[in-house]
Amino acid sequence: MKTFYEFNLSHPVVQSISSLGFETATPIQEQTISIALEGHDVIGQAQTGTGKTAAFGIPIIENSEADKRAIQAVVLTPTRELAVQVAEELNKIGNNKGIRTVPIYGGQSIDRQIRALKNKPQLIVATPGRLMDHMRRRTVRFDEIKTVVLDEADEMLNMGFIEDIETILAEMPKPRQTLLFSATMPNQIRMLAEKFMNDPKLIKIKAKEMTVSNIDQEYIEVQEKKKFDVLCRLLDIQSPELAIIFGRTKKRVDEVSEALIKRGYFAGGIHGDLTQMKRDQVIRQFKEKTIDIMVATDVAARGLDISGVTHVYNFDIPQDPESYVHRIGRTGRAGATGLAITFVTPREIDHLRTIEKLTKKKIAKRAIPTYQELMVGQRQATIDKLVHTAEEEDLKEYKMAAEQLLEDTDSVTLLSAALKLLTKEPDTTPVKISSIEPLRVKKARKQNDSYNRNRGRDRMRRNKPRGRKKS
Ligand SMILES: Nc1ncnc2c1ncn2[C@@H]1O[C@H](COP(=O)(O)OP(=O)(O)OP(=O)(O)O)[C@@H](O)[C@H]1O
Numbered sequence: 001m002k003t004f005y006e007f008n009l010s011h012p013v014v015q016s017i018s019s020l021g022f023e024t025a026t027p028i029q030e031q032t033i034s035i036a037l038e039g040h041d042v043i044g045q046a047q048t049g050t051g052k053t054a055a056f057g058i059p060i061i062e063n064s065e066a067d068k069r070a071i072q073a074v075v076l077t078p079t080r081e082l083a084v085q086v087a088e089e090l091n092k093i094g095n096n097k098g099i100r101t102v103p104i105y106g107g108q109s110i111d112r113q114i115r116a117l118k119n120k121p122q123l124i125v126a127t128p129g130r131l132m133d134h135m136r137r138r139t140v141r142f143d144e145i146k147t148v149v150l151d152e153a154d155e156m157l158n159m160g161f162i163e164d165i166e167t168i169l170a171e172m173p174k175p176r177q178t179l180l181f182s183a184t185m186p187n188q189i190r191m192l193a194e195k196f197m198n199d200p201k202l203i204k205i206k207a208k209e210m211t212v213s214n215i216d217q218e219y220i221e222v223q224e225k226k227k228f229d230v231l232c233r234l235l236d237i238q239s240p241e242l243a244i245i246f247g248r249t250k251k252r253v254d255e256v257s258e259a260l261i262k263r264g265y266f267a268g269g270i271h272g273d274l275t276q277m278k279r280d281q282v283i284r285q286f287k288e289k290t291i292d293i294m295v296a297t298d299v300a301a302r303g304l305d306i307s308g309v310t311h312v313y314n315f316d317i318p319q320d321p322e323s324y325v326h327r328i329g330r331t332g333r334a335g336a337t338g339l340a341i342t343f344v345t346p347r348e349i350d351h352l353r354t355i356e357k358l359t360k361k362k363i364a365k366r367a368i369p370t371y372q373e374l375m376v377g378q379r380q381a382t383i384d385k386l387v388h389t390a391e392e393e394d395l396k397e398y399k400m401a402a403e404q405l406l407e408d409t410d411s412v413t414l415l416s417a418a419l420k421l422l423t424k425e426p427d428t429t430p431v432k433i434s435s436i437e438p439l440r441v442k443k444a445r446k447q448n449d450s451y452n453r454n455r456g457r458d459r460m461r462r463n464k465p466r467g468r469k470k471s
Pocket residue numbers: 021022023024025026029046047048049050051052053054182183302303304305307329330333334
């Protein structure tokens with residue numbers, strides 16, 4: 001493993017990296033950084049959560065000049081949240097060197113962005129639709145651009161951004177460097193690379209499996225109607241620190257998050273039909289742990305890097321196996337451990353097998369937790385709380401009452417009563433979750449048939465079935 005001192009990076013960049021707490025480079029970083037620094041085009045593929053952002057971020061920052069007040073690299077990302085997150089990380093890496101990054105995305109006031117662009121940042125991170133807007137208004141200039149990065153390239157194609165991306169790439173100066181990253185690499189990407197890249201070096205981090213080994217993967221066979229109660233049971237038994245629950249549709253996400261709130265959980269939903277303000281709010285609350293459950297559609301959580309996500313629950317099995325890889329990859333990041341549990345209705349078992357085939361990893365079957373297991377879990381949670389309170393809290397005001405109680409009743413009986421009162425009975429508040437159809441087995445499709453591939457899939461701000469999307 002290489003430390004960041006071994007790349008011959010300039011001092012301010014090494015310093016920023018070390019204040020981020022990174023010591024050794026991850027495999028994708030180790031291979032990408034030197035090759036990208038030499039100016040080569042790179043196609044980078046590595047598992048989720050293994051540091052692809054810094055893999056392209058470090059070389060573009062190293063290759064940028066702080067005293068040149070012009071955009072020197074553009075990073076394209078599929079969603080607004082990702083644009084914000086990637087810009088934050090680039091700002092951290094570029095901080096000491098004086099390299100500034102501005103995120104450019106739909107849903108935010110364009111005037112504010114125009115002002116930010118007038119300040120001449122060296123880097124921008126943009127969603128394709130909004131960048132096109134700025135190009136039309138001539139509020140962004142590309143003449144000094146040396147590098148273009150496509151992050152989550154496969155998802156941008158899935159979302160129908162292909163024409164935008166081609167337009168943007170065609171506007172970029174030549175020669176330039178193009179870096180393309182994704183955790184999965186469908187054929188369409190190879191076609192894009194062929195058209196727009198210059199002798200790209202393929203850096204594929206060889207892993208036996210597509211998913212990182214620190215994520216435990218399980219599935220539960222459960223009928224559609226029972227999913228929600230099983231979910232609540234799991235949440236009560238496992239009390240995840242931070243959990244993301246994936247639903248198939250926006251409506252589903254709304255219903256599940258509302259139902260969870262009704263039953264007393266701290267949950268929030270995120271999908272592409274919510275306002276940007278609402279989406280930002282839910283992500284902020286989740287990061288601050290004011291809520292510990294985020295319910296999301298596929299695209300809403302693409303690439304999101306939130307530390308401390310311990311559990312991923314697939315309330316609905318994902319439409320395609322690649323989504324599975326991305327969904328469960330929201331946990332087990334940067335070497336942490338995580339648990340991913342997928343609900344599969346009896347008619348969807350074939351889809352699970354397709355996922356196993358792609359990831360080359362067996363997903364273990366778990367039984368629906370019984371009422372007994374639930375109560376054991378609940379009791380244990382109560383005991384933990386009680387012991388914690390006994391150790392940590394000031395109990396002076398209660399001691400007199402306790403001593404009086406002990407005069408008439410023995411301590412074991414009293415404590416048992418306290419445990420009984422404190423143990424949460426399963427909440428059976430009625431909730432409404434509309435049933436959805438099981439996934440149908442898809443007929444074999446052409447590799448590059450991106451339209452069929454994505455029909456019915458949730459997309460951020462997808463307004464028209466085809467063509468340009470706002471972003
Ligand atoms: N060298 C490193 N040492 C320690 N932590 C790192 C290192 N590089 C990156 N990280 C951290 O690992 C986490 C995941 O990184 P990142 O979001 O770049 O992953 P990714 O490969 O882009 O994942 P995804 O495929 O889900 O988009 C981040 O929190 C990042 O700060």
